[in-house]
Amino acid sequence: MSSLLSHNKDEPRITKSLSDSSPGSSAATTKSLRHERLARLSSSGTSEVSHSTPTNHAESYFLRRENRLSARKQAEEETAKNDYKKMYEKALATNQRLKSRLETSKQELAMIQDQLHRAQKGRQGGCGSNMLETEKKVKAELKTENQRLKDENGALIRVITKLSK
Known part of the structure; x- marks a missing residue:
C-alpha cells in the first residue's frame, strides 16, 4: 500500500504550478497537489494527513485491507504449521506401528526357519531312512x-x- 502512495527518492518529482495548468484542469491540479503532499509526508516519515481528503479514506482502506490480508496470511501459516505438525505426528505413529509389526514378523520368520531346519535334519538322520x-x-x-x-x-x-x- 505504501508503495502505491510513496515515490522512490531516486525518481525526480514533477511539480506543476497553478499558472502552468489550464483553468479546465483545476480538479486534476488539486489531485496532483494532494498526491504530491501525500508523497512528501510519506517520504518524510510523518503520517499527519488531514482526515478530510479523499486520499486518506483510500489510504486507510488500503491499510485496513493490508492488515486484514496479513492477519489472514498469518492465520493460514499457523494453521499450516499445525497441520504439518499433526501430519508429522501421525506419520511418526504409523512408522512406529509398522516397525513393531516388522519386528514381530521377523521373529515369526526366524521361528519358522528354525523349525524347518530341525525338520530337515530329522529326516536326514537315522529316522530319515525308516521314513x-x-x-x-x-x-x-x-x-x-x-x-x-x-x-x-x-x-x-x-x-x-x-x-x-
Whole structure:
C-alpha cells in the first residue's frame, strides 16, 4: 500500500504550478497537489494527513485491507504449521506401528526357519531312512488300491451298459 502512495527518492518529482495548468484542469491540479503532499509526508516519515481528503479514506482502506490480508496470511501459516505438525505426528505413529509389526514378523520368520531346519535334519538322520522306506511302502499300497478301484469301476460300467440295453 505504501508503495502505491510513496515515490522512490531516486525518481525526480514533477511539480506543476497553478499558472502552468489550464483553468479546465483545476480538479486534476488539486489531485496532483494532494498526491504530491501525500508523497512528501510519506517520504518524510510523518503520517499527519488531514482526515478530510479523499486520499486518506483510500489510504486507510488500503491499510485496513493490508492488515486484514496479513492477519489472514498469518492465520493460514499457523494453521499450516499445525497441520504439518499433526501430519508429522501421525506419520511418526504409523512408522512406529509398522516397525513393531516388522519386528514381530521377523521373529515369526526366524521361528519358522528354525523349525524347518530341525525338520530337515530329522529326516536326514537315522529316522530319515525308516521314513523313506515307509513312504515307499505306502506309495506302493496306494498304487495297487488305485488300480483295483479302476478295475472295479470298469466292471461296473460294463454291468450298467448291459442293463440299459
